[in-house]
Amino acid sequence: xxxxxxxxxxxxxxxxxAAAASPYQPLGREAYLTSSFGESRGTRYHAxxxxxxxxxxxxxxxxxxxxVVEFASRGAFGYGRHxxxxxxxxxxxxxxxxxEFNRKxxxxxxxxxxxxxxxxxxxxLKIPFKKGDTLAYSGSTGIGxxxxxxxxRTPGGKVALNPCQKMxxxxxxxPSILEAAPFDSGFAVxxxxxxxxxxxxxxxxxxxxxxxxxxxxxSKKYDSLSFDPKEMAKIKDDLLDxxxxxxVSDWHFINAEIKANSKILAVAKDFANNVxxxxxxxxxxxxxxxxxxxxxxxxxxxxxxxxxxxxxxxFAGKPQCRIPVLNTLSGLDFNSIDVRDKDxxxxxxxxxxxxxxLVVERRDFDFSEPxxxxxxxxxxxxxxxxxxxxx
Numbered sequence: 001x002x003x004x005x006x007x008x009x010x011x012x013x014x015x016x017x018a019a020a021a022s023p024y025q026p027l028g029r030e031a032y033l034t035s036s037f038g039e040s041r042g043t044r045y046h047a048x049x050x051x052x053x054x055x056x057x058x059x060x061x062x063x064x065x066x067x068v069v070e071f072a073s074r075g076a077f078g079y080g081r082h083x084x085x086x087x088x089x090x091x092x093x094x095x096x097x098x099x100e101f102n103r104k105x106x107x108x109x110x111x112x113x114x115x116x117x118x119x120x121x122x123x124x125l126k127i128p129f130k131k132g133d134t135l136a137y138s139g140s141t142g143i144g145x146x147x148x149x150x151x152x153r154t155p156g157g158k159v160a161l162n163p164c165q166k167m168x169x170x171x172x173x174x175p176s177i178l179e180a181a182p183f184d185s186g187f188a189v190x191x192x193x194x195x196x197x198x199x200x201x202x203x204x205x206x207x208x209x210x211x212x213x214x215x216x217x218x219s220k221k222y223d224s225l226s227f228d229p230k231e232m233a234k235i236k237d238d239l240l241d242x243x244x245x246x247x248v249s250d251w252h253f254i255n256a257e258i259k260a261n262s263k264i265l266a267v268a269k270d271f272a273n274n275v276x277x278x279x280x281x282x283x284x285x286x287x288x289x290x291x292x293x294x295x296x297x298x299x300x301x302x303x304x305x306x307x308x309x310x311x312x313x314x315f316a317g318k319p320q321c322r323i324p325v326l327n328t329l330s331g332l333d334f335n336s337i338d339v340r341d342k343d344x345x346x347x348x349x350x351x352x353x354x355x356x357x358l359v360v361e362r363r364d365f366d367f368s369e370p371x372x373x374x375x376x377x378x379x380x381x382x383x384x385x386x387x388x389x390x391x
Contacts, residue, residue: 023168024064026095026150027051027138033169033195034147036203036271037162038222040239040250044232045225046204047160048094048151049169057099057146058315059138063129064093064166072105074113075120076334076351079149080142083135090155097149099139099315102129110348117346120334137315143353160225162206164271171195171272175205178249180264180280181287186256188240188287189266189280192249202248203270210254211265217256243288251287260284300330300379306358309387311367319362321371321389324355328377332356336376342369360389 025031035050053059064087071084082096083105100106104127112121129135140146152163163169175193189210193203210218220238225231240251258264260282269275307324314320325332332351339347339360350359358373365371367389376382 024166025168026061026064027053027059027148028062028132029059030168030170031148033171033203034201036169036195037160037164038204038206038225040204040235043235045222045235047225047227048096048149049163051148051150053138053146053148055146056315057137057139059148060134061095061098061136061138061148063131063133063135065089065131067129069102069105069125069127069129069135071122071124072101072109073120073122074109075142076332076353078142081136081139082142082149084157085129085135091161092151092153092155092157094151094153095136095148096151097139097142097144097147098136099141099146100137102127102133102135105136113348114346118335119337119349119351140352140354141350145354158227160227162223162271165223169195169271171203171270171274173197173199173270174274174276175268175270177266177268177276177278177280179283180266181283181285182260183240183242183251183253183287186254187258187264187282188242188251188253189264190244190246190249190251191266191268192246193268193270195270195272202250204250205268206271207269208252209267210256211267212258212262217258217264218254220252240287241290243290258282300377300381302327302329303381303383304328304332304375304377305383306373306375306385306387309389311389314361319367321360321362321365321367322352323358323360323373323387325351325358325375326356328356330377330379330381333376333378336374336382338374340372341365342372347371365389 031051034052035046037049039046067085067087069083070086074081079096081098085093112123138148150163152161152166173194175191178190180187180189193205195203204222207221240253242251263281265279267277305326307326309323312320312322339349341347348364370386371389372386374384
């Protein structure tokens with residue numbers, strides 16, 4: 001009897017040990033990457049990684065360790081709804097584009113919104129959570145399709161680290177090193193990397209080493225990024241925007257002088273340690289950069305308008321009144337939207353960027369009553385309308 005108890009105890013201990021050692025999965029399940037750390041965002045690097053949620057909202061986002069949520073923000077653009085979680089080791093985790101916060105956070109955010117009568121608010125908090133607790137729910141606020149953006153920062157939050165150091169980032173495909181060409185005072189190497197089939201989302205590589213005659217000419221790793229704007233701006237010298245029909249690959253600039261037709265050895269590695277080694281000969285033609293279009297400004301004289309109102313259930317089964325926003329040529333001024341009831345009481349609302357819609361929940365407003373909406377675009381064109389959500 002004691003022997004069987006001992007075996008069971010050992011088995012339970014082994015399972016617990018394996019679970020404790022398993023890589024952190026922020027969504028509590030297997031999810032594939034849609035964007036990687038260090039990718040180009042035009043004027044800056046991508047400071048985190050993006051996980052697909054299969055075009056769904058409402059996947060629980062779980063705590064990586066014991067710690068505290070020290071900041072929460074609710075907004076319509078950029079990160080959308082997001083939180084900062086300080087882990088036990090003082091590192092900061094950022095989870096963005098959320099649909100909803102944990103109830104404790106949501107209650108405080110909504111109280112602040114009603115107090116300030118603003119749809120976008122920020123709060124510094126100190127709410128403790130344990131490892132595995134649900135911090136929030138994934139969504140699509142801010143930008144794009146439903147997904148989860150994750151950042152892993154140093155204590156203090158000034159430097160972003162590659163989150164794949166601390167979690168499972170599946171990648172089964174090694175980078176493809178395609179070609180090289182002279183550019184400016186050095187040359188550039190063209191590389192594309194995917195993490196999975198089908199080949200839908202090109203990723204950033206993790207490291208690149210360049211050799212000539214066994215001599216190391218260049219070495220770079222994408223394992224950390226400073227949020228200093230001057231450091232972020234260096235992307236224009238690192239990943240070139242070249243004249244090239246193939247827009248899914250990156251031209252990496254190598255600041256080393258070698259002659260045209262010279263041979264080099266390029267070694268590229270991705271974040272899952274898949275390695276490619278390719279010998280290349282520099283093309284005789286010089287790589288050219290894309291000519292930037294001049295920024296055109298235009299006068300927006302078209303009034304914004306609101307489309308046909310309709311009802312919808314969110315991922316948690318809460319009824320929503322959704323109001324399409326039309327003709328915002330100059331863009332929406334989120335701070336110039338005002339939603340009130342018949343007694344002029346300010347109503348909490350949200351904004352979805354794709355499709356462009358205002359959202360009011362039944363928990364905030366009786367759909368049987370008239371709803372008054374005032375909407376202004378960035379050019380100062382405004383429209384006011386009384387509408388009904390009860391349809």
